Amino acid sequence: MQLIDIGVNLTNPSFADKHRAVLERAFEAGVCQLVLTGTSIEGSEQALELCQQLDDSAERLFCTAGIHPHSASEWTADSARHLKDLLLQDRVRAVGECGLDFNRDFSPRPQQEKVLEEHLALAAALQLPVFLHERDADQRLLEILRDFRDQLPAAVVHCFTGEKKALFNYLDLDLHIGITGWICDERRGTHLHPLVREIPRGRLMLESDAPYLLPRTLRPKPKNGRNEPAFLTEVLREIATHRGETQEDLAAHTSACARAFFGLPSVS
Numbered sequence: 001m002q003l004i005d006i007g008v009n010l011t012n013p014s015f016a017d018k019h020r021a022v023l024e025r026a027f028e029a030g031v032c033q034l035v036l037t038g039t040s041i042e043g044s045e046q047a048l049e050l051c052q053q054l055d056d057s058a059e060r061l062f063c064t065a066g067i068h069p070h071s072a073s074e075w076t077a078d079s080a081r082h083l084k085d086l087l088l089q090d091r092v093r094a095v096g097e098c099g100l101d102f103n104r105d106f107s108p109r110p111q112q113e114k115v116l117e118e119h120l121a122l123a124a125a126l127q128l129p130v131f132l133h134e135r136d137a138d139q140r141l142l143e144i145l146r147d148f149r150d151q152l153p154a155a156v157v158h159c160f161t162g163e164k165k166a167l168f169n170y171l172d173l174d175l176h177i178g179i180t181g182w183i184c185d186e187r188r189g190t191h192l193h194p195l196v197r198e199i200p201r202g203r204l205m206l207e208s209d210a211p212y213l214l215p216r217t218l219r220p221k222p223k224n225g226r227n228e229p230a231f232l233t234e235v236l237r238e239i240a241t242h243r244g245e246t247q248e249d250l251a252a253h254t255s256a257c258a259r260a261f262f263g264l265p266s267v268s
Helices: 019-029 041-054 069-074 079-087 109-126 138-151 164-172 192-198 229-243 247-262
Strands: 003-008 031-036 061-065 092-101 130-135 155-157 176-179 204-206
Touching: 003 204, 003 229, 003 247, 019 031, 019 041, 019 229, 031 041, 031 229, 031 247, 041 061, 041 079, 061 079, 069 092, 069 109, 079 092, 079 109, 092 109, 092 138, 109 130, 109 138, 130 138, 138 164, 164 176, 164 192, 192 229, 204 229, 204 247, 229 247
Parallel strands: 003 031, 031 061, 061 092, 092 130, 130 155, 155 176, 176 204
Antiparallel strands: none
16 A cells, blocks of 8 residues: 655654654555645745655655744745745645634734735646645635635645535535544544545545644554654544545545645656
């Protein structure tokens, strides 16, 4: 089996000095390609540097570039220029992480919306897919996306945790859906069990969101409590169970979907 992790925060400080070991465990587990998430200008630059430093073959590590809605207040007149420069790099395959977070409201909502629109305009101009974040903001996100959707090649709602109505609205807008270890959480993720059956083949992708969202069904659990891409196999197992698919089939079609979405090469 070959898996693709479309969302890993490898620039997180908890991975400092551990990058190669983390990647080796991922590759051994069958995770053949990873997309590193950029959540700020500096973080996106770091993600790109890691891709270049840790993957001489240029076929296993890729990244996104964007500003997370938590940090929307940091957007300046120079941000669009810096972001565009990053998005022109070959290893950068999507715009984001960008979106709306009305759960924590770390940045004012009008500013979040403005910055999201800036990202979408760049994605449309450069014809790149979009890596979206959404919490408690699905209706507003849909309203903004509808104005851009015809201009965008593709967009994925990363780490989907919402309800049936939100899922169907996203699918109606021809969006992709990313599922994480949230589905393995018996406290808050069981509503996803029937919903993952509703995501069509070709629209579903898998992600660890490491070091966050350690699958609670994982046995044995790592003593440090840190999630990593190697544990994507547990997300695969859980989703396959609820979709009524074999793990091999699920790995094949979600990886094909991710490869097409991000324009990733085949792994030699």
